[in-house]
Amino acid sequence: xxxxxxxxxxxxxxxxxxxxxxxxxxxxxxxxxxxxxxxxxxxxxxxxxxxxxxxxxxxxxxxxxxxxxxxxxxxxxxxxxxxxxxxxxxxxxxxxxxxxxxxxxxxxxxxxxxxxxxxxxxxxxxxxxxxxxxxxxxxxxxxxxxxxxxxxxxxxxxxxxxxxxxxxxxxxxxxxxxxxxxxxxxxxxxxxxxxxxxxxxxxxxxxxxxxxxxxxxxxxxxxxxxxxxxxxxxxxxxxxxxxxxx
Amino acid sequence: xxxxxxxxxxxxxxxxxxxxxxxxxxxxxxxxxxxxxxxxxxxxxxxxxxxxxxxxxxxxxxxxxxxxxxxxxxxxxxxxxxxxxxxxxxxxxxxxxxxxxxxxxxxxxxxxxxxxxxxxxxxxxxxxxxxxxxxxxxxxxxxxxxxxxxxxxxxxxxxxxxxxxxxxxxxxxxxxxxxxxxxxxxxxxxxxxxxxxxxxxxxxxxxxxxxxxxxxxxxxxxxxxxxxxxxxxxxxxxxxxxxxxxxxxxxxxxxxxxxxxxxxxxxxxxxxxxxxxxxxxxxxxxxxxxxxxxxxxxxxxxxxxxxxxxxxxxxxxxx
Numbered sequence: 229x230x231x232x233x234x235x236x237x238x239x240x241x242x243x244x245x246x247x248x249x250x251x252x253x254x255x256x257x258x259x260x261x262x263x264x265x266x267x268x269x270x271x272x273x274x275x276x277x278x279x280x281x282x283x284x285x286x287x288x289x290x291x292x293x294x295x296x297x298x299x300x301x302x303x304x305x306x307x308x309x310x311x312x313x314x315x316x317x318x319x320x321x322x323x324x325x326x327x328x329x330x331x332x333x334x335x336x337x338x339x340x341x342x343x344x345x346x347x348x349x350x351x352x353x354x355x356x357x358x359x360x361x362x363x364x365x366x367x368x369x370x371x372x373x374x375x376x377x378x379x380x381x382x383x384x385x386x387x388x389x390x391x392x393x394x395x396x397x398x399x400x401x402x403x404x405x406x407x408x409x410x411x412x413x414x415x416x417x418x419x420x421x422x423x424x425x426x427x428x429x430x431x432x433x434x435x436x437x438x439x440x441x442x443x444x445x446x447x448x449x450x451x452x453x454x455x456x457x458x459x460x461x462x463x464x465x466x467x468x469x470x471x472x473x474x
Numbered sequence: 475x476x477x478x479x480x481x482x483x484x485x486x487x488x489x490x491x492x493x494x495x496x497x498x499x500x501x502x503x504x505x506x507x508x509x510x511x512x513x514x515x516x517x518x519x520x521x522x523x524x525x526x527x528x529x530x531x532x533x534x535x536x537x538x539x540x541x542x543x544x545x546x547x548x549x550x551x552x553x554x555x556x557x558x559x560x561x562x563x564x565x566x567x568x569x570x571x572x573x574x575x576x577x578x579x580x581x582x583x584x585x586x587x588x589x590x591x592x593x594x595x596x597x598x599x600x601x602x603x604x605x606x607x608x609x610x611x612x613x614x615x616x617x618x619x620x621x622x623x624x625x626x627x628x629x630x631x632x633x634x635x636x637x638x639x640x641x642x643x644x645x646x647x648x649x650x651x652x653x654x655x656x657x658x659x660x661x662x663x664x665x666x667x668x669x670x671x672x673x674x675x676x677x678x679x680x681x682x683x684x685x686x687x688x689x690x691x692x693x694x695x696x697x698x699x700x701x702x703x704x705x706x707x708x709x710x711x712x713x714x715x716x717x718x719x720x721x722x723x724x725x726x727x728x729x730x731x732x733x734x735x736x737x738x739x740x741x742x743x744x745x746x747x748x749x750x751x752x753x754x755x756x757x758x759x760x761x762x763x764x765x766x767x768x769x770x771x772x773x774x775x776x777x778x779x780x781x782x783x784x785x786x787x788x789x790x791x792x793x
Contacts, residue, residue, distance in 0.1 A: 241722050241742045245611040265723050321587065325577070347609050347722055351589045356545060356577025365655045366545050368574040371716065381658070385717060386570045387484070387670060389662030391543065395655050405709070405716040405724065435619070437586035441602060442615040446748060452755070452765050457774030460786035463754070466770060468790065471752040473731040474674070474698065 229284040229377050231275040232335075234328055234342040234354070235303055236264040236318065237296045241347065247443045254348075254443070263299040266343025268306070269410040270403035274373060275341045276307035277408060282377050284338065285309035289331065291324045293317055297426065304421035305413035311424065316431035320438050321349070325357030327431050332362060337398060338377065344369050344402045352402070359400040367399055371406035477503040477510045478561035479529065480552050482571055483518035485662075491567045491627075491671055493527050493634045498594065498627050499565040500528025501635070505597055506563075513555050514643070515548060525641030527634065532643040533559070543571055544655045549578035551648055556583060568626040569670070576626045585622035592631040592728070592749075609722040609745035629671045630728050669718065672701035675729045677720060677747070679705035681736020681757065681776055685713035690780045691735065697787040703727070705737045721746035736776045739764025756780065 239245075240260040248255040262268075275286045288308040290296050293315065300311045314327045332340060340362075345352040352368070359366035371390070372383035383392050385404055413421070455463045467474045479499035481492040496512055503510035512529040514521045521534045535551060552575065556564050564579055566572040568590045580587035588595075588603050592613075595603035600617055603625065607614040618625075669675065676695040682688065695702045702718060709719035720727055722742040732750035736757060737743060744767050747753070755768040756779050765771045772779055 239608070241745075245608045247612070321577070322580070325581075349607055350609060350726065351587075352573040353577045353580075353587055353589050356549075356574050357581050357587075359545070360549065360578035360581040363546075365653075366574055366578070367655070368545075369570055384570070386543075386660075386662070388668035389660065391657055391661075392659040393655055393657045397654065399654075405719065437580075437618065437620045438588060439617050439619060440614045441617050443607070444613050444615075446611070446613060449753075449767055449769065452768045452771040454771045454773065457772050457779050457782075460772075460779065460783040461789070463770060463772065463783060464786045464790045467731065467752070467754070471731070471769065473752045474787075474790075 229278055229282045229338045229375065230336065231279060231284065231286050232289055232332055232337040232340045233267070233272050233275045233286055233303070233308065234289050234340065234358075235267040235272065235299065236290070236343070236346045237261050237292055237299050238264045238346050238348045241265070245445070251443050252441065261299065263302055264343050264346045266345060266347075266403055268303070270405065270407040271341040271343050272303055272306055272308070273408035273411050274403060275339070276411075278375060282375065287312060287337070289314070289328060291316060291318045291327050291431070300426060301421050302413065304424045304426075305417040306411050307417065309424065311426045313426060313428050314431045315428050316433060320436040321351055321353035322357060322437050323434065325354045325361060326434070328354070328358050329361035330432055331429065332358070339375070339380070339398055340364070340400045342400070342402055344404045355400050355402040362400070365395050365399040367393060367395065368402040369404040370401050371404050373401065373407060475506070476508050476559055476561045477506065477563045477565060478513055478552075478556045478559060479510060479565040480513045480515070480575070481524060482567055482569065483514055483516060486517040486519055488518065488524070489671065490634070491569060491629045493636070494629065494632050495565050495567050495627050496524050496527035496529055497635045498632050501594055502563065502565070505594070511559050511561065513552060515551060520640075521643040522640045526636045526638045528638045530641070532641055533646055534643040535646050535648055543657060544653045545574040545578055546655070547651050547653050549575050549582060550651055553579050553582035562621055563623045563625065566624070566626045568628045572626045576624055580624040583622040583624065584620065585624045586618035586620040587624045588616050588618055589626045590628045591625055592628050594632070595625070606726065606749060610726050610747070610749050611745050628728065630673065630730070667699070667701040669701045669703055669720070670725060670727060672727070673730045674698050674700035675703050675727060675731065675750075676700045676733045676735070677703035677705070677737065678708070678735040679737030680707050682708070682713070687777070688714070690777070690784070694733070694780055694784045694787070697784050697791065700731070705743050734764055735780060737764060738762045739767060
């Protein structure tokens with residue numbers, strides 16, 4: 229099974245969020261960037277497990293500038309066989325999806341994996357777009373997946389439960405917690421990653437359909453009101469009369 | 475021109491988030507001096523009731539085929555309907571289904587997509603709308619630059635307005651495209667409130683010491699009619715299912731009330747919940763960072779405070 233795994237670069241989960249240029253741009257000063265956790269922990273690892281079980285290999289794909297090579301090498305250290313970087317800034321979801329689809333069209337992949345969303349934009353947009361551009365089924369929020377190489381059974385999360393579905397042939401799958409267990413690259417993996425192929429291909433560019441015009445931080449809380457732990461009737465009263473939430 | 479809103483009817487019934495998107499579409503259509511049209515696909519009781527939420531027309535696509543959920547088939551029906559009714563804006567719920575559909579519909583309509591928005595757009599100069607980014611740590615204003623637009627709306631973002639009257643739905647049948655996806659089984663926990671839609675959430679963390687102690691959390695949630703949630707260490711340790719994990723790498727929620735019990739409030743956890751309207755923190759450590767993000771705090775032993783709070787809630791409900 230040959231699998232394409234799409235990865236993104238995001239700020240570290242503990243990164244400070246601040247903005248510059250009149251609040252139009254994310255301030256990357258001092259920010260450590262990582263591979264998007266949903267891409268790394270679940271999509272990449274499950275894809276590698278499937279190739280270990282069924283044969284074939286995992287190709288890692290990233291849309292981004294050369295500074296992203298560090299996270300691509302990490303994905304190779306975890307177990308990707310080779311990587312492709314489409315050389316442009318990932319400005320909007322459609323540009324990213326169009327470039328992934330364009331590349332995937334020229335190859336044959338049995339499955340395309342990505343994380344359910346990135347932890348910076350939180351859009352869940354790219355997977356569905358790639359699936360539509362390639363005219364493939366899309367199974368989002370996969371928490372379990374088994375495959376014999378052609379027929380795959382996938383459990384996906386829905387509101388208040390799960391849905392089990394079966395798909396024949398290639399599909400796009402977005403990975404959610406539970407699909408796999410995070411793998412920490414070992415020293416051998418890290419050494420091998422250095423000599424694995426990383427191909428850089430030019431991007432197709434177009435005017436962004438959507439652009440971010442301004443960022444702001446959520447309004448700060450005015451301060452906590454402490455309630456006596458012996459007096460929970462008072463907390464209930466505050467929630468009812470003051471906060472008006474119950 | 476018109477605004478088309480796709481309203482989900484899981485198991486034949488609309489949910490609150492469905493009424494929210496119908497209200498959203500109607501309010502948006504009013505500012506654009508046009509009509510909002512609702513689209514319902516598959517089994518739906520009282521589809522015409524959506525008229526109460528301000529839509530002027532309800533199109534009900536009936537199908538004898540059990541299509542289950544296939545984003546490929548559904549997105550085609552929605553985009554085709556948008557074209558037929560000359561809609562240049564499509565509104566969806568930012569649910570698991572809505573997220574799987576939005577990107578596909580945007581591609582089909584050559585439209586810009588704003589997903590998970592939390593307010594009505596400003597259409598005075600272009601089409602600008604706000605959405606939460608960086609897992610709840612910031613808010614972005616995004617501009618959709620294309621003539622066609624697709625918007626998915628986060629639950630609990632808009633108040634429901636049911637002051638209109640029901641309409642007679644227009645029934646329509648479509649031939650379904652062949653599907654490569656087959657739904658084998660659907661398992662939904664009945665009676666529980668799905669976390670992303672819950673208005674009240676009771677959440678607990680490592681301070682609970684073990685999964686066997688969760689009874690007091692469930693009792694409080696039951697007394698309030700709330701959904702239950704947990705922090706990441708708790709779901710990682712398999713004390714609770716992953717589907718309950720809220721935070722940066724779990725799900726982001728924005729309920730009216732979030733009660734955090736025995737959760738210290740790491741930045742990754744706060745990211746998923748700090749859009750909650752009111753936050754209550756119960757923790758024995760007065761230095762827990764969560765108190766800084768809270769509206770109300772109780773410093774005390776959760777094993778004493780939580781049952782006491784449950785009793786107080788029951789007393790209040792019985793009044």
